[in-house]
Amino acid sequence: EFQVTQIADAMVLARLFEALFDMRVTVVATSNRHPNDLYKDGINRPLFLPFIEHLKAHCEILELASERDYRLDRLIEAPVWYAPLNAGSEAALDRAWDRLTLGAEPQHCVLTVKGRKLEVHREAAGVARFTFEELCARPLGSRDYLAIAANFNTVILSGIPTLGPENRNEAARFVALIDALYEAKIKLVASAAAEPESLYPEGDGSFEFERTASRLHEMRSTDYLAEARVELETE
Incomplete structure (x- = not known):
């Protein structure tokens, strides 16, 4: 559970994932938003955008859709x-x-x-x-x-x-x-x-x-x- 509600949260998340990628750790994660929509409309969001591109470059993005809710x-x-x-x-x-x-x-x-x-x-x-x-x-x-x-x-x-x-x-x-x-x-x-x-x-x-x-x-x-x-x- 990690809520990205302010730029400090966003930067902590970015540093965590970048460290994992640098150590060649396989990351499996779920989110209720596509990476492009993370921290959407947040204050100072441009500081977070490089991480979104980094995330998309290292991860395969899959939409999990089910007929059953x-x-x-x-x-x-x-x-x-x-x-x-x-x-x-x-x-x-x-x-x-x-x-x-x-x-x-x-x-x-x-x-x-x-x-x-x-x-x-x-x-x-x-x-x-x-x-x-x-x-x-x-x-x-x-x-x-x-x-x-x-x-x-x-x-x-x-x-x-x-x-x-x-x-x-x-x-x-x-x-x-x-x-x-x-x-x-x-x-x-x-x-x-x-x-x-x-x-x-x-x-x-x-x-x-x-x-x-x-x-x-x-x-x-x-x-x-x-x-x-x-x-x-x-x-």
Whole structure:
């Protein structure tokens, strides 16, 4: 597991592979991106481009395509929306984490968004786990949520509360988060206090929230879960 989210990560990866190649070590690696797309749109990316060419010169690039989506199998084994909030719903998220990461050791990484740092305290195997407070009770915006959608294929979100007029900022951030995940076809596994249509019944933007509730229902469907991830512009 190695997340390339800033130029320091990129340069460490470059030095590692160059040393392996110099020692004539055979390298077998997997990635969710073609080498040309590694650290795409990253700050100071030109410094990393020579390594990409070095990698392509030393490795045979193979696309592994399968008619069967094994991640989908693991997603549809159980529900992806758990309500209400209680010990059972949190235990269900723990089981979802174990199922989707296949027991991979959780890691901490930092995403760079317009020069700012967005910490991801728990991620593994393309899955990131957050609390509602981490993503919606702090001053984050669409660019932050797009960065999450660009770097992970599944988000596990715990503790979505019912919201009222006093929580209009949190509700607006939650709408932006779901929009980013939905447009990129990122999979969402969540625990919430209620069903989507009951999360924000009144307050500024509650009428518009109905679209978010509709999207949340769609994101639970097998058709949505089977859709391929979409690459979004993060700039």
